[in-house]
Amino acid sequence: MSGRSTIVGIAAVALLLAIIAGCASKSSYPPDVDKALESAGDNRAELEKVITHYAAGPDTLKLKAAYFLIGNMEGHCYVTYALEDTLDTVVDFDPLAYPDYQALTTAFDSLEKLHGVLDFKKKDKIDDLKVIKADFLIDQIDYAFKAWREKSWARALSFTDFCEYVLPYRGSNEPLEPWRRTLYEKYAGIEDSLSDPSDPIGAACRINDDVKTWFGFDPRYYYHPTDQGLSEMRAAKLGRCEDMTNLTIYAMRANGLAVTSDYTPHWANAGNNHAWNAILTAQGKVVPFMGAEANPGSYQLANKPAKVYRKTFASQPDNLILKERKQDKVPGWLAGQNYIDVTKDYEDVCDVTVTFSRDLPDSVDIAYLCVFNSGEWSAIHWGRINGDASVFSDMGKGIAYLPALYLNEKIVPWGDPFILQPDGQIRTLRADTGRTITVSLSATTGRALKASTDGVAKSFLTPGQEYELFYMADQWQSLGTAVAGNEPLEFPGAPANGLYWLVAKDSDREERIFTIEDGRQVWW
Numbered sequence: 001m002s003g004r005s006t007i008v009g010i011a012a013v014a015l016l017l018a019i020i021a022g023c024a025s026k027s028s029y030p031p032d033v034d035k036a037l038e039s040a041g042d043n044r045a046e047l048e049k050v051i052t053h054y055a056a057g058p059d060t061l062k063l064k065a066a067y068f069l070i071g072n073m074e075g076h077c078y079v080t081y082a083l084e085d086t087l088d089t090v091v092d093f094d095p096l097a098y099p100d101y102q103a104l105t106t107a108f109d110s111l112e113k114l115h116g117v118l119d120f121k122k123k124d125k126i127d128d129l130k131v132i133k134a135d136f137l138i139d140q141i142d143y144a145f146k147a148w149r150e151k152s153w154a155r156a157l158s159f160t161d162f163c164e165y166v167l168p169y170r171g172s173n174e175p176l177e178p179w180r181r182t183l184y185e186k187y188a189g190i191e192d193s194l195s196d197p198s199d200p201i202g203a204a205c206r207i208n209d210d211v212k213t214w215f216g217f218d219p220r221y222y223y224h225p226t227d228q229g230l231s232e233m234r235a236a237k238l239g240r241c242e243d244m245t246n247l248t249i250y251a252m253r254a255n256g257l258a259v260t261s262d263y264t265p266h267w268a269n270a271g272n273n274h275a276w277n278a279i280l281t282a283q284g285k286v287v288p289f290m291g292a293e294a295n296p297g298s299y300q301l302a303n304k305p306a307k308v309y310r311k312t313f314a315s316q317p318d319n320l321i322l323k324e325r326k327q328d329k330v331p332g333w334l335a336g337q338n339y340i341d342v343t344k345d346y347e348d349v350c351d352v353t354v355t356f357s358r359d360l361p362d363s364v365d366i367a368y369l370c371v372f373n374s375g376e377w378s379a380i381h382w383g384r385i386n387g388d389a390s391v392f393s394d395m396g397k398g399i400a401y402l403p404a405l406y407l408n409e410k411i412v413p414w415g416d417p418f419i420l421q422p423d424g425q426i427r428t429l430r431a432d433t434g435r436t437i438t439v440s441l442s443a444t445t446g447r448a449l450k451a452s453t454d455g456v457a458k459s460f461l462t463p464g465q466e467y468e469l470f471y472m473a474d475q476w477q478s479l480g481t482a483v484a485g486n487e488p489l490e491f492p493g494a495p496a497n498g499l500y501w502l503v504a505k506d507s508d509r510e511e512r513i514f515t516i517e518d519g520r521q522v523w524w
Helices: 003-025 031-055 060-071 101-115 134-150 159-165 180-186 200-212 219-223 230-236 241-253
Strands: 077-084 119-127 259-264 274-280 286-289 309-311 339-341 349-355 366-373 376-386 389-396 399-407 410-413 418-420 426-428 432-441 466-473 475-483 489-496 500-504 513-517 520-523
Touching: 031 060, 031 134, 060 134, 060 159, 101 219, 134 180, 159 259, 180 241, 200 241, 200 274, 200 286, 230 241, 241 259, 241 274, 349 366, 366 389, 376 399, 376 410, 389 399, 432 466, 466 489, 475 489
Parallel strands: none
Antiparallel strands: 077 119, 259 274, 259 309, 274 286, 309 339, 349 389, 366 376, 366 399, 376 389, 399 410, 399 418, 418 426, 432 489, 466 475, 466 500, 500 513, 513 520
16 A cells, blocks of 8 residues: 555545544433433432433333433522521521410410521522432422323323423422322322312312311411421421422422422512412413412412512523523522513503613613512513513502612612502602692501591501601601501602601511502502
């Protein structure tokens, strides 16, 4: 062979080896699964056992289901919390050591007097990718398919809805426990008690009726922020909203019902937040209910949400945390990647455009709309800044909002509060300090007011209690204090067209904001 032929032959062999090496190194897994396997570290072998198990079998849908769970497993975890002071020192506190909620809050107040402000902070985070076992996942997948294919009410569900609302093995951040087989067997045969065995709503009511007999709500669990697993819930028979929705998800998904948890992170007209269940029919109908409390068709939300979100197992690429943006930090729950906006399933909504009159920092390209909740303006939605404006999609109507930015990890007001009226129009509340009024105030929340039958103005303030009145102008501005008597409390010199807040001294800041319309307090 000539020297030229030898060189050509060597080059051809090298090229062939390179091609073979390239093919060998290219993963046969979908990109999201490949990424998850890399993140799993030492636990990769357990996840690959699941894939190998279904790849060798005849059911290609089960392999796709395994890919769905593994490919979206990043971020799903068991999280524990500890009570800490401002110096991150752990303070021992057992909420179940107290006979009732009042005794608990009294004890907690005493702790704060001793240690200063206390808050629950993340202690441990155990990622599913690092610990989940093949046998657990295979059992979950097999029994999910068993229910989907055997239960008459489940057969019409699409594979997409099955993957998102039946297949997932956890509800929130609770410990991993096997639950599907047990709860499938517990409710075996309930279709025999239904007038229409294909009706998912009827099946959900039957299961929820059973759950209601042995599990219920206990406000002490507000101070037990670590979500309970099934064994703990069975032992305690009590929990908070998160536990109630999770338990219901277990019982219903185990039986092929497409049940999820919907939630509002901040009520728009009250303090706190809430999570509840919703069942999705094959026809796309969404029916809310409260697991362990109220059945589909008989449940109403207690307060008004500006936004309703739905937990998903799949990562949602449209969520803010996964979007390119100038600022790395995102406020609170908006940093999550596993939720979708379903407000229009619950409220009359419209898009809102906010034009900023103040200059916007060059370092910022995301703005927020906030609702007033437990004494704070809390971000409820986000919008990308385009020029001097942001558009906020699907906002609930009849609600007071405040535009804001997130600067130095704090919500900073960046415009006047406004009311999004029922017709979708914006009523700006710019306090007019050049035109003052005297406001006559009789309560701190709308719930305290009752109709007067004799036409005499009544006060529902506490006689002898000191109150402070604020109005909103960039920040809350004080209009002074006064001590209540038996008549409505009057504050002269208040700016007209304002948004106001009357707060009792040393209160828990649950007082509601209001406007003055025709001389009356109107609550928001």
